[in-house]
Amino acid sequence: MGSIGEEESSLLEVEQSLLQEVKLYAEDGSVDINGNSPLKDKTGNWKACPFIFANECCERLAYYGIAKNLITYFTNELHETNVSAARHVMTWQGTCYITPLIGALIADAYWGRYWTIACFSAIYFIGMVALTLSASVPGLKPAQCIGSICPPATTVQQAVLFFGLYLIALGTGGIKPCVSSFGADQFDHTDPSERVRKSSFFNWFYFSINVGAFVSSTVLVWIQENCGWELGFLIPTVFMGLATVSFFFGTPLYRFQKPRGSPITRVCQVLVAAYRKSKESQTLLFETMDRKIEHTDGYKKIFAL
Incomplete structure (x- = not known):
């Protein structure tokens, strides 16, 4: 009888140790960068969130730093009419709201959220560089007006400008539908304490969006109109580069959900x-x-x- 009791107690101890070991890992099907079950104390949670907040804040600052004053750029620098400028800007903004369908499909079916954000952030940054060059290099922007004579943009100048703008539209299409969901992936929904933190995450996530939008709508617009478009586009380009670098820095801390099909x-x-x-x-x-x-x-x- 004594040996049976000792065996039962040892089995209970083994079960308890196994249960404690399971609780050390996230149980929502996520994996770490190496494809293993992620340890809760080393991945996800608030440790991973600052990199996601920084990425979103800088990306929104870059986007609104372009979108808020783009009609003015077309009319003042490219010498287009208000109608033509508004048509170009509305078409571009409409594209920015359509491309997230592509990004969401790629993330869910093929690449996963992490690689979709990473790849499209790089595309976004290349578009920002092209846009900045189109506003900075003398040969890539129209000459200044002489009296009432304003030379229009050449085909090459327009090509570089729109190449940059539509790369940005494609880039935001991969970031916009994925980054908030990727942030939510950092919290194990099977853990009650992490579910509470997830709701707080979205509060801070939208706060970071509004910070980026506020800075771009005030400071960047003023810089563009008073200090020049070269600097006005260079600053959001630098911030987009910081957003991309920040996102990659957090890689060892992230939790990843595998693609689940289209x-x-x-x-x-x-x-x-x-x-x-x-x-x-x-x-x-x-x-x-x-x-x-x-x-x-x-x-x-x-x-x-």
């Missing part, structure tokens, strides 16, 4: 399955081996739509 594929599978089931008999649809489920016509209108 959501478009899953939606299509549901629609195809629903269509096929609609052709089957009611017996197959509403009966099981041990009970009969009452038929309803409540969803006919949904499928009719």
